[in-house]
Amino acid sequence: MTTPEIPPTDPQLSAERLLETESVRSQPTAPALLRPEPSGPDLLDPFSNGYGFFPGLPGPEQAAQQALWLVFSRDSLLLTEELELPTTLPEGAEGEVYLGLQGEREVWAARLTADAPEGQKFFRLRGLYGRVPDWLWVLGGYGYQIAEWDRTHQFCGFDATPTVRADHERARRCPKCGLSFYPRLAPAVMVLLTRVHEGRPQILLCRSPQFPPGMYSANAGFVEPGETVEHAAHREMKEETNLDIRGLKYFDSQPWPFPHSLMLAYTAEYAGSEIVPQPEEIEEARWFFHDELPSLPGRASISRRLIESVVGERPD
Numbered sequence: 001m002t003t004p005e006i007p008p009t010d011p012q013l014s015a016e017r018l019l020e021t022e023s024v025r026s027q028p029t030a031p032a033l034l035r036p037e038p039s040g041p042d043l044l045d046p047f048s049n050g051y052g053f054f055p056g057l058p059g060p061e062q063a064a065q066q067a068l069w070l071v072f073s074r075d076s077l078l079l080t081e082e083l084e085l086p087t088t089l090p091e092g093a094e095g096e097v098y099l100g101l102q103g104e105r106e107v108w109a110a111r112l113t114a115d116a117p118e119g120q121k122f123f124r125l126r127g128l129y130g131r132v133p134d135w136l137w138v139l140g141g142y143g144y145q146i147a148e149w150d151r152t153h154q155f156c157g158f159d160a161t162p163t164v165r166a167d168h169e170r171a172r173r174c175p176k177c178g179l180s181f182y183p184r185l186a187p188a189v190m191v192l193l194t195r196v197h198e199g200r201p202q203i204l205l206c207r208s209p210q211f212p213p214g215m216y217s218a219n220a221g222f223v224e225p226g227e228t229v230e231h232a233a234h235r236e237m238k239e240e241t242n243l244d245i246r247g248l249k250y251f252d253s254q255p256w257p258f259p260h261s262l263m264l265a266y267t268a269e270y271a272g273s274e275i276v277p278q279p280e281e282i283e284e285a286r287w288f289f290h291d292e293l294p295s296l297p298g299r300a301s302i303s304r305r306l307i308e309s310v311v312g313e314r315p316d
């Protein structure tokens with residue numbers, strides 16, 4: 001057995017590599033986040049939120065006593081009167097999925113089509129933001145996505161054979177043709193456009209026909225196959241408002257479990273053209289001075305943080 005020959009170091013190549021590294025280092029950095037970045041062991045936390053939840057596989061065959069149960073009915077989560085997770089599985093629940101550990105406690109998800117047991121109630125997950133601790137809200141979103149994916153991938157999409165759960169990764173497999181089905185994740189891009197008009201800064205906000213009356217937000221849309229996120233940012237803005245943009249700057253990202261998107265948020269500068277809202281997608285797109293803002297999305301959403309990162313914190 002011979003060792004592969006190691007090529008001598010090419011000084012030219014090394015210099016180029018060094019330059020590359022330098023140019024990457026000199027890129028402008030993203031704007032400061034409005035929350036502290038996690039540090040220390042929390043960096044291992046895949047949610048990057050420092051809340052101590054670690055997804056894990058494979059799970060035990062059966063749930064431990066006093067596990068935490070995320071029980072869903074559609075997009076509603078079962079909680080006790082104290083707005084805490086139940087620690088036993090309600091009768092009639094099905095589709096149990098092991099999620100991981102919260103501290104030392106097992107976390108499982110399941111579904112219940114019957115009414116909530118006595119002393120417990122279903123709460124729509126979206127409406128729980130701010131009413132339960134952040135870790136519970138984030139965990140609820142994760143559990144909801146996994147439970148929904150598991151429920152809707154019981155059969156192979158190619159040959160309709162019942163699928164089985166894989167042991168060591170979050171996947172369902174077809175035992176006949178070998179296709180694997182992973183939890184779906186749809187990347188979406190949001191852009192807050194800025195400009196200076198008559199010497200004062202403005203932001204562009206849009207109204208989708210689905211928004212509550214009077215509410216506006218930053219423009220957003222899904223990334224399509226074959227696109228980079230940046231390309232999607234330019235395309236979405238052009239399609240939905242007819243505006244050109246430049247100077248995209250990454251802000252932050254947020255998983256959004258309704259049903260399975262990952263929102264990547266940017267700011268950008270206005271680079272020309274007149275507003276032409278895309279019919280049916282955008283009811284209105286308008287420039288707003290910072291002191292004349294309309295009603296904004298709630299604090300649970302990255303759009304609110306993105307807007308406030310430019311205009312400063314707003315009262316509700």
Ligand SMILES: [Zn+2]
Binds near residue numbers: 156178
């Ligand atoms: Zn198959």
